[in-house]
Amino acid sequence: MDLREKERKTVEILRALKKVNYPGYSRDIVSFGFLKKIEVYDDDRVFIDLEISTQKEEVIEQIKEKVQEEIGKIGWIKGLELSVREREIFRRQKIPIKGKTVAIYSTKGGVGKSSIATQLAYTFSVLGLKSSLLDLDVYGPSIPKMTGTQDSEPTSYDGQHIIPVEKEGVRIMSLGYMAKGDTPVIWRGPLVIKAFRTLIFSTHWPDTDVLVIDLPPGSGDIQLSLAQEVNIDGIVMVTTPQDIALEDVRRGISMYRKLEVPILGIVENMSWFTCDSCGKKHFIFGKGGGELLSKVYNMELLGQIPFDYELLELADRGKIYVLEKKNSEVAQAFLSIAKKIIDLLKISV
Ligand SMILES: Nc1ncnc2c1ncn2[C@@H]1O[C@H](COP(=O)(O)OP(=O)(O)OP(=O)(O)O)[C@@H](O)[C@H]1O
Ligand SMILES: [Mg+2]
Structure with a gap:
């Protein structure tokens, strides 16, 4: 149409x-x-x-x-x-930080939310912002391993506030630091919401300029509570270029729109693979998903991130890609996306 x-x-x-x-x-x-x-x-x-x-x-x-x-x-x-x-009056509370909050969201699992949340948090830091990273994937927290901080433990000076873990200038908080082990944390209902509130309201990082939140996939309890209970300045939707389930995405979008949480735009991940030997782009995961979504739902395409095996490999070793590979195509893509978010949220650098 x-x-x-x-x-x-x-x-x-x-x-x-x-x-x-x-x-x-x-x-x-x-x-x-x-x-x-x-x-x-x-x-x-x-x-x-x-x-x-x-x-x-x-x-x-x-x-x-x-x-x-x-x-x-x-x-x-x-x-x-x-x-x-x-007309509901949500009593949204401000997350106790001085800056802005951006949540990384997707309806589908495995599209790269946690990777993007992590790399964006470090990119903000590279750009001179005090950046923090909150892993709200209480079902399967992956940020500790991805950042090589799984052996760290948050501390507390008063039994009330949690002092987050810090790595290379970015503060990180995840349930993964508390609930250790290989089995995913499978919780339901009230416990999940309790963990969520603790992570959000008890983590002590007040001087944060930008807080990046990693979400579990889908539109369940966590996503809903996040939208209803706290002030989120913007959602970034992640998709891959394959034929995406538009219906799923629509559900997610309409949830956030109904709750009047601003969606900043879409990031398409694994958009192409640039071949080392021939230098050409190969669209191994399909083409056009991000663009299609942005057209259908009238949202900005904030950027496209190519597939880079090293992103996966460095994450497996707990190394931060954008710090290790500053001049790469992928790091440049993150830089451009981070700058757009900074503009959209009017964050002063
Ligand atoms: N652009 C990319 N290039 C190469 N590998 C990537 C890229 N983006 C993500 N990956 C890899 O894909 C896998 C899934 O990514 P990630 O865990 O970030 O997805 P997710 O959306 O957070 O998943 P979940 O829904 O399970 O939380 C990881 O192994 C990650 O390293
Ligand atoms: Mg994840």
Whole structure:
């Protein structure tokens, strides 16, 4: 669907929504400012997000019915996903740092979130920022090994605050330092959330300019709690160039958008492999995934990171790639992405 068609369809939906009055009023829900989003997908399904200032269940129900009725009159719509919710006031707490927080997210596992979180944290540090790295993958923390700090232990001076581990200028905190062993930490529900809160609120690194958070894959408890309970300045979505599951990504994006957490953009990882002997780029993992996502969801493509075997190999040995291979194509890609994030979040360097 081209942009013009999308626009035309969106306007048509907007007109229909303007026919829905707030129960008991002659004013419509759009002019009340309750419409948060209209999204028309390429397959003519539609997502409408409404946020209503009411605590009355029956008001929500009436609005839902009326919206469905009006939208039902539009012939081309193949399916409606309607979200009508009470305007919630989240009591988000500020993470106790002076700077900004960026979380690295993907719906799929194994796309390179932890690698990107780690390399970005060190790239910020190279750029002169006081940078910290928080591993919130409480199910399978990989940052300690990736940074060669698995034998370190955070300390505490008062039994309340945790002093993070530090390596080459970057402070690191992970549950992996506390729950050691080879078996992944398999926790559920309340325990996970408790661990999450401890890591976020008890780690002592107040002078942090930029905190990079590594997340587990998917959109479960941790991602939801993070979005609801703390102020995140931006999400970076990671994808690979293969045929990606657009539906999965859409779920993740709509979760963050509903909760009004800004998505800074997309990083495509393992975009190509540059051959040592012929110097050509080989698109071994497919092509175009990041670009497609950025178009479909109207998000900036922050950058593409090539596949480099040394990234994997150095990580296995606990060495920091961007410090070891400063002039490489991959390090340059991280530099450019980090600079874009700095601009987007207005961090002063
Ligand atoms: N650009 C790259 N070039 C080479 N290897 C990479 C690249 N990016 C990631 N890898 C490797 O791919 C593997 C998976 O990466 P990583 O652990 O960062 O993914 P993840 O998304 O955090 O996974 P999970 O969902 O399990 O947390 C690791 O072995 C990592 O070293
Ligand atoms: Mg990971």
